[in-house]
Amino acid sequence: MAEEVFFEMRDIDKDYYLAGESVHALKKVSLRMEEGEYLSVLGPSGSGKTTLMNIIGCLDIPTAGSYMLRGRSVGELDEQELAELRNREIGFVFQNSQLLPRLNALKNVELPLIYAGIGPRERRRRAEAMLERVGLADRMDHLPTQLSGGQQQRVAIARALVGNPSILLADEPTGALDQKTGAQIMALFQELNEEKRTVIMITHDMNIAAHARRVVHIIDGMISEGTVAGHA
Amino acid sequence: MLKRMRSFLVMVRESVSMALDNIRGNKIRSFLTLLGIMIGVMAVIALISTVSGVSGSIAATFSDMGVGTMTVTVTGSDLKTGMMPEDLAVISALDTVDGVVPTVSLNGRVSYGKNVQTGKSVSGKNAYYFQLNEDMIVQGRALNFIDDNNHSYVCVISQDIVDTFFFGINPVGETLYVSGLPFTVVGRYEEYSGGGIAAIFTGSPDILIPYTTGLKINNTNEVNSFTVYLKEDADSAAAETEISDAMDALFDFEEDCYTIASMETIEETMNTMMGMMSTLLAGIASIALLVGGIGIMNMMLTTVTERTTEIGLKKALGAIPWQIQFQFLLESFLLSVFGGILGVLLGLTLSYTLCNVLGTTFVLNGGAIALGVGFSAAVGIIFGWAPARKASRLNPIDALRAV
Numbered sequence: 001m002a003e004e005v006f007f008e009m010r011d012i013d014k015d016y017y018l019a020g021e022s023v024h025a026l027k028k029v030s031l032r033m034e035e036g037e038y039l040s041v042l043g044p045s046g047s048g049k050t051t052l053m054n055i056i057g058c059l060d061i062p063t064a065g066s067y068m069l070r071g072r073s074v075g076e077l078d079e080q081e082l083a084e085l086r087n088r089e090i091g092f093v094f095q096n097s098q099l100l101p102r103l104n105a106l107k108n109v110e111l112p113l114i115y116a117g118i119g120p121r122e123r124r125r126r127a128e129a130m131l132e133r134v135g136l137a138d139r140m141d142h143l144p145t146q147l148s149g150g151q152q153q154r155v156a157i158a159r160a161l162v163g164n165p166s167i168l169l170a171d172e173p174t175g176a177l178d179q180k181t182g183a184q185i186m187a188l189f190q191e192l193n194e195e196k197r198t199v200i201m202i203t204h205d206m207n208i209a210a211h212a213r214r215v216v217h218i219i220d221g222m223i224s225e226g227t228v229a230g231h232a
Numbered sequence: 233m234l235k236r237m238r239s240f241l242v243m244v245r246e247s248v249s250m251a252l253d254n255i256r257g258n259k260i261r262s263f264l265t266l267l268g269i270m271i272g273v274m275a276v277i278a279l280i281s282t283v284s285g286v287s288g289s290i291a292a293t294f295s296d297m298g299v300g301t302m303t304v305t306v307t308g309s310d311l312k313t314g315m316m317p318e319d320l321a322v323i324s325a326l327d328t329v330d331g332v333v334p335t336v337s338l339n340g341r342v343s344y345g346k347n348v349q350t351g352k353s354v355s356g357k358n359a360y361y362f363q364l365n366e367d368m369i370v371q372g373r374a375l376n377f378i379d380d381n382n383h384s385y386v387c388v389i390s391q392d393i394v395d396t397f398f399f400g401i402n403p404v405g406e407t408l409y410v411s412g413l414p415f416t417v418v419g420r421y422e423e424y425s426g427g428g429i430a431a432i433f434t435g436s437p438d439i440l441i442p443y444t445t446g447l448k449i450n451n452t453n454e455v456n457s458f459t460v461y462l463k464e465d466a467d468s469a470a471a472e473t474e475i476s477d478a479m480d481a482l483f484d485f486e487e488d489c490y491t492i493a494s495m496e497t498i499e500e501t502m503n504t505m506m507g508m509m510s511t512l513l514a515g516i517a518s519i520a521l522l523v524g525g526i527g528i529m530n531m532m533l534t535t536v537t538e539r540t541t542e543i544g545l546k547k548a549l550g551a552i553p554w555q556i557q558f559q560f561l562l563e564s565f566l567l568s569v570f571g572g573i574l575g576v577l578l579g580l581t582l583s584y585t586l587c588n589v590l591g592t593t594f595v596l597n598g599g600a601i602a603l604g605v606g607f608s609a610a611v612g613i614i615f616g617w618a619p620a621r622k623a624s625r626l627n628p629i630d631a632l633r634a635v
Binding site: 054057059060079080083084086087088092094098100103111112114115116117118119120193208218 | 236237238239240242243245246253254257541542545546547548549550551552553554555627628632
C-alpha cells in the first residue's frame with residue numbers, strides 16, 4: 001500500500017458569488033504539510049485566508065484543484081461525508097470561542113464526541129481529561145459566562161482536541177483576548193505542537209504567526225512560503 | 233451496523249436533553265407557544281368526553297325504557313278507528329312478537345271519601361304488562377287475566393296516590409272512585425316501568441286498571457295505542473315489517489292508519505345526531521389546533537434564526553444535516569406534546585366538572601386522550617418540519633459568520 005498523503009493541496013481555485021459579483025478568492029493554491037507541523041497562514045483581511053481556512057476545515061469544497069486529507073479526496077465528498085471528516089480530522093478554534101451558552105464547560109467539550117456517537121461515560125472521561133490538559137480541571141461545571149475570555153478559549157481548545165483530530169485549525173484564536181492572556185494561549189498551542197499535534201494558525205498578526213515554525217503568506221488569493229521578520 | 237445503531241441512540245439521547253434544555257431555557261416563550269396547542273386539545277377532549285357522557289346517559293335512559301319494544305299509535309280509517317282486543321291478539325301471535333300491552337288513558341278524576349283530586353293519570357294495562365314487570369308490585373297483587381276477562385273494577389296505585397289518599401291507612405282492600413266508579417285497590421307499586429316510548433311523553437300514570445275496564449268506561453272497544461314487546465332474538469327491522477304487514481291487513485291496506493316507532497330507530501337517530509355534533513365540535517376545536525401549530529412554527533422559525541451560530545458551530549464540529557433537523561424537530565414535537573398532555577389533563581378536568589353540572593356520568597374516553605396526544609404530536613412534527621429543515625440546510629460558513 002502506498003503511503004497515505006497526510007495533507008496536500010494542489011492548484012486550488014475557489015470562486016464564489018457575492019452580491020452578484022464573482023470573487024476569485026483563491027488562485028492556484030498549493031500547500032503540503034507533514035504530520036506534526038506548526039504552520040501559520042498570514043494575510044491581511046480580504047486576502048482569501050478565511051476562504052482557505054474553510055477549505056482546509058472541510059467546511060467548503062474547492063472550485064478546482066485537489067485537496068487530499070488523510071488519503072481522502074475532499075472535493076469528492078458529499079455533505080454528510082464532509083461532516084464526518086470534520087468531526088474526525090479537524091479541531092476548530094474560532095476567534096470568539098463559540099461555546100454554547102447553556103452548556104457547562106464539560107458539556108461543551110463533549111459536543112464533538114456526541115456527533116461521533118460516543119457514549120456518555122466515555123465522553124465524560126475524555127472531556128475531563130482534556131479540560132485538565134488545558135488547565136481547567138476546577139472549572140468543568142462552569143457556564144461560559146462564568147469563565148474569563150482566556151478560560152473560554154481554553155475550553156474551545158479542549159473541545160477542538162477531544163476528538164483527537166489530525167489538524168488543530170485555529171482562526172485568530174487570540175483576536176478577542178488581551179495581550180497577556182493571548183500569550184498564554186499561544187504558549188498552549190506551542191506545547192500542543194510539541195506533543196506532536198499538527199497546528200494550522202490563520203491570522204493577520206505577524207507576532208502571532210511568528211510562533212509557528214513555518215509561515216505561508218496569503219495575499220490576493222495567492223500563497224507564498226516565507227518567514228516572519230525577526231524570527232529565526 | 234451495531235456501531236451506527238449505537239451512535240444513533242447516543243444522538244437521540246443528547247437531542248432529547250438539548251431540546252428539553254432549550255424549552256426550559258425559554259420558559260415563558262415556550263409556555264405561550266404551547267398554550268395554543270393546549271387550548272385546542274383541551275377543547276377536543278372536553279367536548280368529546282362530555283358528549284360521550286351525555287350520549288351514554290341518553291342511551292342508558294332509552295334502554296331502561298326498553299330496547300326491543302315498538303310503540304304503535306293507531307289513528308285508524310273511516311271504517312275502523314282502532315284495535316279491537318282480537319286485533320291485538322293477531323299482533324300478539326306474530327312470530328317475532330312476545331306480547332302486546334295496550335294503553336288506555338282515562339279522565340283523571342279520583343276520589344276517596346271526601347278527598348277529591350283531579351288531573352291524576354289513569355291508565356289501562358293488561359295482565360301481560362304485569363308479567364313483564366313482576367317486581368313492580370311492592371304490596372298486594374298485580375292485575376291478571378281474570379281481571380282483564382271480567383272487566384273487573386280493581387286497580388293498583390302508585391306511591392303518590394297512597395300519600396294523597398291513604399296516609400296512615402293500608403290501601404289494599406279500600407275503595408277508590410275513578411271517574412265516579414268504585415275500584416277496589418288490590419296492590420301498590422313504587423316505580424312505574426317499561427312504558428315504552430309513550431312514557432317519555434305522558435309521564436308515569438298514577439293508577440293502573442285492567443284495559444278492558446278502561447275501554448268499557450270510555451264506552452269503546454278499540455285501543456288506539458299499544459306497545460309491542462319483541463321476542464329476545466327477534467330482529468327489529470324484520471319485526472317492524474311483520475307488524476306493519478299485519479296492521480295493513482287489519483286496516484284493509486288503507487294508508488296512514490298507524491305509525492310504528494321503534495326504540496332502535498330513535499336511538500339510531502340520537503346517535504347520528506350526537507356523532508354529527510361531535511364531528512362539528514371537533515372541527516371547531518381543530519381550528520384551535522391549527523392556530524396552535526402556526527404558533528409553534530413561528531416560534532421554531534425564530535429559534536432557528538436566533539441559534540444560527542449554534543447550528544453553524546455544531547455543523548463545524550461534525551453534526552450532519554439530519555442530526556440538526558432531528559434536534560429541532562424534536563424540540564417542536566416535545567413542545568407540542570407537552571401542550572397536548574396539559575390540554576388532555578385540563579380537558580378531562582373540564583369535562584368532569586361539566587358532567588357533574590349536567591348530571592351525566594363522566595366517562596374516561598381513552599380514544600379521546602390518544603387522539604389529543606396524537607394530534608398534538610402530529611401538529612408538532614408537521615409545523616416543526618419546515619423550520620427544522622431550514623436549520624439543517626444552513627451553510628456552516630454563513631452561519632458562523634453571522635456573529
